Amino acid sequence: MSIRHLALLTSGGDAPGMNAAIRAVVRTAHFHGIKATGIMDGYEGLMKKSFIELGPRDVRNIVQRGGTMLRSARSETFKTPEGRTTAAKNLREAGIDALICIGGGGTQAGAHQLAVEQGVRLIGVASTIDNDLGGSDRTIGFDTACNTALEAMDRLRDTASSYGRIFFVEVMGRDTGFIAMHTGIAAGAEYVMVPERKENVDELVRVLENRSKEKGSCIVVVAEGDEEGGAFKLADRVKQRCPQFDIRVSVLGHLQRGGNPTHADRLLASRLGAAAVEGLLSGKSHCVVGVVKGELTFTPHAVALAEKKVIEPDLFRLLPMLAV
Secondary structure (H helix, E strand, O other), X not given: OOOOEEEEEEOOOOOOOHHHXXXXXXXXXXXXXXXXXXXXXXXXXXXXXXXXXXXXXXXXXXXXOOOOOOOOOOOOXXXXXHHHHHHHHHHHHOOOOEEEEEEOHHHHXXXXXHHHHHOOOEEEEEEOXXXXXXXXXXXXXXXXXXXXXXXXXXXXXXXXXXXXXXXXXXEOOOOOOHXXXXXXXXXXXXXEEOOOOOOOHHHHHHHHHXXXXXXXXXXXXXXXXXXXXXXXXXXXXXXXXXXXXXXXXXXXXXXXXXXXXXXXXXXXXXXXXXXXHHHHHOXXXXXXXXXXXXXXXXXXXXXXXXXXXXXXXXHHHHHHHHOO
C-alpha cells in the first residue's frame, strides 16, 4: 500500500523533543514526496478535524523548542468506540493514508485501539519524560527532564549546605522512579524514594541522622508516585520523628516538562521521527518505533504497552555506596 498523505499528532503529557520529532516527520515525508498534515490538540483535534498542512518551512526553528507546536489535549470522546469510529472516518475523508502518534503510554494505547478496531495504518513514536513506555531504552524527553531536575538539585544543594538543611525534592514519576533514581545518583543525593521499591521510613531516618551529623546537609529525592505519599507527607513523618532537623520541601512539578531539549533528546527525536515515516513506507504498522541497544526497532503496540520497564538494578546498589 503506497502512502501519499500522512498525518501526525502529539498527545498526552508534553515532552522536550516532541518538536524535533514533528520536524523530522514533516521533512522526511517531504523528502519522500509525501504530503504531511498536522493534527492540532492530539486525539481531540482528530475528532474535530483540526488539520493543518505542514511543509519543511512550517517546522523551521522548532528543533530547539520545548513543548509541542501541535499542542496536546485529553479527549474523553476518543476513549469510546464511537469516538474512534469518527476519528477513522475523519482520516479517510481527508485522504490520509497513515498516522504517526507521538506520545507515551496513553497515546500509544489509543493508537493501538485505533489500529485494531478501525484498521488505521499507524506507527507510534516513544515520547514521555517518565521513560516508562516499552519498545525503547530511552524515550523522548527523559534526558531533558533529568537534566532540568539535576540543575535544580545542584542549586538546592548550595542553599542546603549553607544552612545545614535537609531538602526533600519531589520529581515526576507517578508509576515509575526513573527520573528520581537517575537524578538522585547524578546529584549525589543521600536517599531516593521510588514506587518500584517498598521503602522503610525507619531506614530513611537512620540514614539522615548519620549523614546529617557527618555532612551537615542532605538531599532526599522522592518520586511523586512513592507509596509514602509524596515529598510533603514524607517530610512531615520524618520531622515528627526528628524535630531537630531543619527540613525544606521543593516540588519540581511541571518544570521538568519544559525547556530546550538536550542534544540527546533532539537526536533521539530526529531519528525516531524519520524512522516512523520510513517504517510506514516499508510496510510497517501498528507498532512503536524506538531505540534498543543503539539500534532502531519497531515493537508491536501490544508488546510495548505490556512491557514493564525496570530501573537498572545496579543503581539501587550504587546509591548507598556513593551517598556516604
